[in-house]
Amino acid sequence: MHIPFNKIYLSGQEAPFLQEVLLSGKLNADGLFSPRCRDYFKEHYHFENTFLTTSCTAALEMMALLLDLQPGDEIIAPAYTFVSTVNPFILRGATIRFADSQPHSPNIDPDSVAALINTKTKAIIVMHYAGQACDMHALEALSKEFQITLLEDAAHAIDAYYDNRPLGSFAAMSAFSFHASKNIVAGEGGLLVINDTQYLKRAQLIFEKGTNRTAFSKGEVPAYEWMDIGSSFAASELSAACLYAQLSSLSVIQSKRKALWQAYYNALSSLAEQQYFELPTLLNAEEHNAHLFFIVCKSKEERVKLSAYLKEKGIETAFHYQALNQSPFYKNHYPALHLPQAERYADCLLRLPLYPDLTMEELQYIVHEIQAFFKN
Numbered sequence: 001m002h003i004p005f006n007k008i009y010l011s012g013q014e015a016p017f018l019q020e021v022l023l024s025g026k027l028n029a030d031g032l033f034s035p036r037c038r039d040y041f042k043e044h045y046h047f048e049n050t051f052l053t054t055s056c057t058a059a060l061e062m063m064a065l066l067l068d069l070q071p072g073d074e075i076i077a078p079a080y081t082f083v084s085t086v087n088p089f090i091l092r093g094a095t096i097r098f099a100d101s102q103p104h105s106p107n108i109d110p111d112s113v114a115a116l117i118n119t120k121t122k123a124i125i126v127m128h129y130a131g132q133a134c135d136m137h138a139l140e141a142l143s144k145e146f147q148i149t150l151l152e153d154a155a156h157a158i159d160a161y162y163d164n165r166p167l168g169s170f171a172a173m174s175a176f177s178f179h180a181s182k183n184i185v186a187g188e189g190g191l192l193v194i195n196d197t198q199y200l201k202r203a204q205l206i207f208e209k210g211t212n213r214t215a216f217s218k219g220e221v222p223a224y225e226w227m228d229i230g231s232s233f234a235a236s237e238l239s240a241a242c243l244y245a246q247l248s249s250l251s252v253i254q255s256k257r258k259a260l261w262q263a264y265y266n267a268l269s270s271l272a273e274q275q276y277f278e279l280p281t282l283l284n285a286e287e288h289n290a291h292l293f294f295i296v297c298k299s300k301e302e303r304v305k306l307s308a309y310l311k312e313k314g315i316e317t318a319f320h321y322q323a324l325n326q327s328p329f330y331k332n333h334y335p336a337l338h339l340p341q342a343e344r345y346a347d348c349l350l351r352l353p354l355y356p357d358l359t360m361e362e363l364q365y366i367v368h369e370i371q372a373f374f375k376n
């Protein structure tokens with residue numbers, strides 16, 4: 001048996017929608033499918049102001065431009081995340097202050113955030129690992145108390161909730177990813193959501209390479225002109241067509257993923273109770289989006305042995321992030337920093353295969369081999 005770590009899911013609508021775009025002759029942004037995708041986000045999540053971008057990284061770069069960062073400004077970010085959570089702010093000249101993960105979750109620890117807040121803090125960016133919400137009550141409270149902008153890297157978090165509110169709706173701005181590794185895919189693609197409307201006008205300029213083309217196309221100005229800095233952020237219609245095909249099947253995708261996630265959780269809970277490893281702990285099990293299934297091994301050595309054992313059995317697994325405070329880039333620029341929880345997840349977390357086309361038989365086989373590893 002060979003079980004890959006990930007497989008993209010196709011709804012069946014991708015090819016006809018792509019064909020429709022090609023035959024329409026309008027391949028650039030804002031043709032047939034981009035508005036349909038944006039309407040979907042408005043209808044389902046009340047995201048009123050959205051920009052379909054070439055990637056989540058691009059959406060985060062727009063966010064960083066919109067903050068108008070000055071030398072000396074600091075951004076508080078989780079260390080246990082992908083580089084795109086922080087690179088866009090470094091590109092704008094900000095300094096990153098890394099916060100630790102929680103002892104029971106890879107998500108950012110609000111106490112660690114609180115300890116880093118000072119007069120130079122310009123924003124706090126959080127990342128909802130595996131589509132499981134950060135402690136948004138505590139983080140919103142910090143943002144209000146110190147009047148610091150809150151941002152969400154919601155790359156993992158499409159169709160995930162906290163307190164019945166969609167993730168991506170808590171912060172001033174948030175960014176989603178439709179990269180091939182995520183729950184719904186556009187090949188490459190992303191979404192910027194503007195919740196705080198003070199950023200909206202400038203976002204339209206930056207999105208349109210610094211011009212007021214949006215206002216021009218609405219007939220609000222007689223000509224379009226260069227108004228601000230900006231870049232090329234818009235997703236092509238080909239990506240939007242693929243994304244819309246996936247959105248049309250979102251409920252199927254999510255129910256398959258959730259059933260598999262729950263099956264893993266149930267089948268592995270007795271080993272977790274015997275403390276062979278830790279399972280994810282959720283603030284609210286109903287609200288996550290089953291983006292990833294992971295276990296946390298007791299040591300780096302045990303994780304390496306387990307993944308090698310599973311590989312021998314034909315099962316592909318994957319480690320995840322390096323703790324960014326330990327990365328060569330950060331270590332060379334900033335004094336060494338020790339963040340015990342982020343480093344523990346970097347060393348010990350192992351992701352198991354999870355995708356809509358994984359069968360229950362395959363999942364049982366994976367569970368069986370994990371049991372065999374620990375019990376022999």
Ligand SMILES: *Cc1c(COP(=O)(O)O)cnc(C)c1O
Pocket residue numbers: 054055056057058081082084085127153155156176177178179188189190
């Ligand atoms: C995937 C991912 C990104 C980047 O998404 P792209 O669409 O590939 O740019 C950013 N942050 C996190 C946490 C991610 O997992």
